[in-house]
Amino acid sequence: MNTTELRQKDVAGLQTEVKELQKAHFGLRMQKATQQLTNLSTLRSTRRAIARAKTILAETILKQEAKK
DSSP states (O other): OOHHHHHTSOHHHHHHHHHHHHHHHHHHHHHHHTTOOOOTHHHHHHHHHHHHHHHHHHHHHHHHHHHO
């Protein structure tokens, strides 16, 4: 997901996005463990997508707290 798309979501939407990405990453790790995963670069991209979503989530939470 693109950063502009992530920035348009609210906190709840970002949290669900992080959870979905973590589930996808877990599935990829299990495929790797059972030697079913052929494209290992997907692990890296999902890991980075999780980090991107968590960073934007933290930023939005800080912005909301600063407004209060």
